[in-house]
Amino acid sequence: MSADSYLITFEFLGLKLQEPMALLTNWSIAGFALYAFFNLKPNDDEFKDHWRTFFGILAVSMFLSGLGHLFYQYSGIIGKIPTWILGVLAGCYALFAMFTYYDEKKAQKYRLTVWLYSALIIVLAISLQSFVFVAIDAILKYILCGCMAFHWFKRGEENLRWISLGVLILLPSAFIFLMKINPHIWFNKDDLSHVLMLGCIIFFYKAVKEQKLISVEAR
Numbered sequence: 001m002s003a004d005s006y007l008i009t010f011e012f013l014g015l016k017l018q019e020p021m022a023l024l025t026n027w028s029i030a031g032f033a034l035y036a037f038f039n040l041k042p043n044d045d046e047f048k049d050h051w052r053t054f055f056g057i058l059a060v061s062m063f064l065s066g067l068g069h070l071f072y073q074y075s076g077i078i079g080k081i082p083t084w085i086l087g088v089l090a091g092c093y094a095l096f097a098m099f100t101y102y103d104e105k106k107a108q109k110y111r112l113t114v115w116l117y118s119a120l121i122i123v124l125a126i127s128l129q130s131f132v133f134v135a136i137d138a139i140l141k142y143i144l145c146g147c148m149a150f151h152w153f154k155r156g157e158e159n160l161r162w163i164s165l166g167v168l169i170l171l172p173s174a175f176i177f178l179m180k181i182n183p184h185i186w187f188n189k190d191d192l193s194h195v196l197m198l199g200c201i202i203f204f205y206k207a208v209k210e211q212k213l214i215s216v217e218a219r
Contacts, residue, residue, distance in 0.1 A: 008185065009073075019069040021186055025194035026066035032198060033059035036205045050097035051208045054090050058201070061086035069190075077129050084125050084134045088118050091141035094204070098148040101157070139174045142167050142200070149207070159210035166203030170196050 009018040036055040040048055065083040068075060092114050099107040118137070125133040146167030149160040173193035175181070182188040 007188075015071075016073045017070050018072055019190070021188070021191045022069035022194070023066040025191045025198070026062045026069065029194060029198050029201065030059045030062035030066070032205075033062060033201060036201070036208075040208060045211075047097050047100045047211060048208055050093045050100065051204065054093040054097065055201070055205070057086050057090040057093065061090055080131070081126055081129075084131065085122055087134055088122055088125075088137055091138055092118050094145050095141055098145050098163075101148070101152050135174075135177055142170055159207045162203045162207035162210065166200040166207070169203065170200035172196060 007018060008020060009016065010020070011017065033055045037052055037059055040052040040055065042049060042052060061083045064086070065080070068080040068083055071079060095114050096107075096111055099110045102110070121133050121137045125131065146164045149157075149163035149167070153160040153164060173196045176189050176193055176196075180189055181192070183192060
């Protein structure tokens, strides 16, 4: 069965809509990201502040992504561009959070590199109107987060094990998306990838909350 055969279209109130499951799974991620955002209070520490920004941007990105899928027959690829940009930015802040484990001089250099690289990804994605660049960007950024988390976990930062585990949960989505593995018409590659993404960010949130507990105990 072709990939297009897994695209559900329907009409509602005279509107031609599609991909209802994408709306549900995207908004599930958005809902949890919003929950995480409001449960992480600002100005506690830099690590947590960056993760809070990550969850806030991700919530908006996934909310718009659900609408982009649903109203694709009206908005086309243009309707997905805002969520592409926000998705790339969210990944930046996940990395920025991990850079807080390095000295400020290194962290500043790393942040500049990430900004320049991310700007290039956004330009390529928009100019070529291709999600592939955004997908590859997410894969690379989250794998890098997982590697840094594992590095510091081995040096005693116990909470970071959850970030490494979260990335391991997400990793299969790269193959699912690139190889176009569609389990079912009501649960295609996008839906499966979104479920894995939800599991991943739940683990990210757990890592951030545990960091807070450690900080409180240390004081």
